Amino acid sequence: MSKLKIYIPILCFMNTACITNTPEICPKSTPEVLEHLNQVYYGKNNIRIFYTTQGENAISDKADHNHNNIPDYIENIAIQINTVMQAWDALGYQNPLQSPRYKSAKYIDIHIQKLSGLGIAYSKAHLHTNNPLKKNECALIISLSNNIPNFTTRSSVAAHELFHLYIYGYTMFKPKWLNEGLAAWSEGIITKGQTGAYGTISLPKTKEKFEQTFIQSSYQASKVWSSITLLVDQSNEKLPLPKGLLQTKYIDGKPVFQDHYLKGTVFIHEFLKDLGQEDKRLSQQNNWEPYNWKDSTQKSHIYNKNILSVLHRKLEKNPKEYNKKNSFKKILKQEIN
Incomplete structure (x- = not known):
């Protein structure tokens, strides 16, 4: 993937943080791939999808079964993104475009392109100046593959990348065990089962297992996050979402929500808010x-x-459940002392 060329005056200090000349930054950049994305689809909720049907970045599936001159592949991506966004918003999560961090951003832009993986979400907003379809507007950026297989039956990659933007809107912390682990957990909002995309694992009882399955992990860290949500969320209730939203379907009639369950949505919401307070405390402490x-x-x-x-x-606010996992609690206390 082409690297972003960024033009913005930056002053760095202490080898840890950078100060810019304005708190609301939208750096200009010119990713080469944008010169080839010559079509745009406007979805709901300030979502724009940029794509092409020609060249190496062309979408592989150009089917248009509803005959509206928009490839189903593009519409289905828009449906998943918009539906999941509405779900998180309904659950009380802060929409990335409403985050103080992203005051400059007006859109969430999805770039459909050739990728070595399936998707990338960027933590900085950008103003791309090399594509007139962008209309000189600041946007949050997600890149998705032009060839995601079985999108309407087996893929939650768009939902995964979108949740990264939710995380970024709350907190500056993004080690992989947190960032990828929670994004993988979030896929459970549309996938089958009560936990995230990778299921669960017994909460680690030794420091070695704690490091191996959690701190040194990435996507698979979601197994620990999901196990934590099972610990703190003893309910067996469906997600409190509007019936009409839960019945949303893709162009081919397949449901977006494979079931109506996900453990821990309240806990993770509160946890992310508290993380935001912690990183602000660090910023103040270090003059960042x-x-x-x-x-x-x-x-x-x-x-x-x-x-x-x-x-x-956060776990100590659920003492009855937390105390049942004394080995895990002991490891956590050792890590923070």
Whole structure:
């Protein structure tokens, strides 16, 4: 994938954070791929999808079964993104476009292109100047593959990448065990079962297992997150979402929601809000601009202790359940002390 060329005056200090000349940044950039994405589809809720039907970035499936001159592949991506966004918003989560971090952003732009993987969500908003279809508007960016197989029956990749934007809107912390782990958990909002995309695992009882299955993990860390949600969420209720939303279907008639369950939506919501308070405390303590941490700082394991402290405090609000997992509780306390 082409690297973004960014033009913005930046002053870095202390090798940890960067200060810019404005708190609301939308750096200009010119990713080469955008020069080839010559079509745009406007979805609901300020979603724009940029794509092409020609060249190496062309969508592989150009079927248009409803004969509206928009490929079903594009419409189905828009349906998944919009439906999942409405679901998280209805559950009380802060829409990324409403986050103080992204005051400059007007749209969530989806770039459909050739990728080595299936998707990428970027934590910085961008103003792309090399495609007139962008209309010189600041946007949050998600790149999705032009060839996602079985999209309406087996794929939740668009939902996964969207949740990254929700995470970024709450907190600057993004080590993989947190960022990818929670995004994989979030796929459970439309996939079958009460937990995230990778299921669950017994909560680790040793420091070695804690590191292996959680801290040094990425997508698979969702197994631990899902197990935590099972611990704190003892309900067996359906997601409190509007009936009409739960009945949303793709162009081929397949349902977006494979069932109506996901454990831990309240807990994760509160946890993300508390993480946001913790990173603001760190910013103030270190005299950093609150939304302009260096990317390496955001991903750093140096601040695992801070994240785990927030998790421990949240779990202590469920003492009956937390105390049942004494080995896990003991490891957490060791990690933060």
